[in-house]
Amino acid sequence: MDPATKLGCSTTLSLDLSVGPTSFSIVDASASIMEEKLNKLTEENRRLHEMLSTMSANYDALHNQLLDLMRAPPSKRGTASPAIERKRESPDSDCPVDDSSEDSYKRFRVDSKSIISRISFRTDPSETSLVVKDGYQWRKYGQKVTRDNPSPRAYFRCSYAPSCPVKKKVQRSVEDRSMLVATYEGEHNHKPPIQGEGLGRPNRGSASSPSSGSLTSFNQKMTVDLTEERKEANVSRRSCEEIASPRLHKVVAEQMAASLVKDPDFRASLANAIFGRDFLHSPAQN
DNA sequence: CGGGTTTGACCAGCGC
DNA sequence: GCGCTGGTCAAACCCG
Ligand SMILES: [Zn+2]
Numbered sequence: 001m002d003p004a005t006k007l008g009c010s011t012t013l014s015l016d017l018s019v020g021p022t023s024f025s026i027v028d029a030s031a032s033i034m035e036e037k038l039n040k041l042t043e044e045n046r047r048l049h050e051m052l053s054t055m056s057a058n059y060d061a062l063h064n065q066l067l068d069l070m071r072a073p074p075s076k077r078g079t080a081s082p083a084i085e086r087k088r089e090s091p092d093s094d095c096p097v098d099d100s101s102e103d104s105y106k107r108f109r110v111d112s113k114s115i116i117s118r119i120s121f122r123t124d125p126s127e128t129s130l131v132v133k134d135g136y137q138w139r140k141y142g143q144k145v146t147r148d149n150p151s152p153r154a155y156f157r158c159s160y161a162p163s164c165p166v167k168k169k170v171q172r173s174v175e176d177r178s179m180l181v182a183t184y185e186g187e188h189n190h191k192p193p194i195q196g197e198g199l200g201r202p203n204r205g206s207a208s209s210p211s212s213g214s215l216t217s218f219n220q221k222m223t224v225d226l227t228e229e230r231k232e233a234n235v236s237r238r239s240c241e242e243i244a245s246p247r248l249h250k251v252v253a254e255q256m257a258a259s260l261v262k263d264p265d266f267r268a269s270l271a272n273a274i275f276g277r278d279f280l281h282s283p284a285q286n
Numbered sequence: 287c288g289g290g291t292t293t294g295a296c297c298a299g300c301g302c
Numbered sequence: 303g304c305g306c307t308g309g310t311c312a313a314a315c316c317c318g
Contacts, residue, residue, distance in 0.1 A: 140292085141309095142293090144309070144310095147306090147307070159290090169309095
């Protein structure tokens with residue numbers, strides 16, 4: 001694939017050179033700009049590579065955790081499996097074998113309480129326990145210490161009024177202090193307030209701005225990806241791995257989105273890359 | 287002064 | 303009924 005890339009690059013260069021003879025200075029400036037862009041893109045590529053490495057490590061850790069959880073017998077959930085908690089479950093369904101297979105599922109609470117997704121971030125042990133900037137604005141409303149985990153658990157709620165009932169709990173991992181486990185409940189019904197909108201010119205008069213639209217669609221797609229998860233605890237262990245793959249994909253996507261949103265340089269580069277050339281060419285025409 | 291964080295109090299399940 | 307524990311409330315406090 002390297003030759004192909006080189007070929008494409010050289011083709012582009014030759015194309016630019018062909019335009020050269022008409023006005024040399026413009027080509028020179030264009031080449032300089034292009035080189036600068038190339039440098040920026042290279043830097044960005046390196047950063048993305050680093051992010052990918054981090055995400056890969058995170059994925060590996062999650063996968064290990066998942067395998068461990070699947071191996072652990074569901075009956076004992078003492079200190080062996082501190083990370084998982086099935087959240088509230090129907091209180092009587094813990095021992096269905098006890099009284100035959102009676103139809104005592106009357107109090108089967110509607111399992112569509114909310115979508116619960118648990119993702120884990122890798123952050124520094126210093127700037128954690130603060131508002132985790134994942135693209136949304138959160139308001140902390142509580143903090144408790146749990147018994148199994150010495151580190152406290154923070155309770156957050158979406159800053160948007162009761163219109164958005166999304167909540168999340170953030171707690172460090174038991175042993176790895178650099179891991180934050182965030183449990184999201186619900187789904188946002190509004191656009192993420194991308195704070196620090198330092199983009200040079202979001203849009204002027206146009207119906208849709210390129211950068212904003214792109215980011216929005218990306219986030220929405222990411223949100224839609226985690227539809228409703230009502231997988232009960234009775235899931236077979238064999239199929240557990242199967243359903244794990246798409247979910248972990250979602251995890252990776254969310255982490256990538258969070259990382260990208262957190263990085264202001266990336267937004268600047270993205271904006272520059274998306275309509276930077278357009279900006280450069282528009283005034284020339286006018 | 288408005289909004290967010292802190293932090294102790296309060297409450298609801300749940301096991302014994 | 304009682305104590306434990308997770309989840310929430312809200313008053314106090316902090317900060318721009
Ligand atoms: Zn929200």
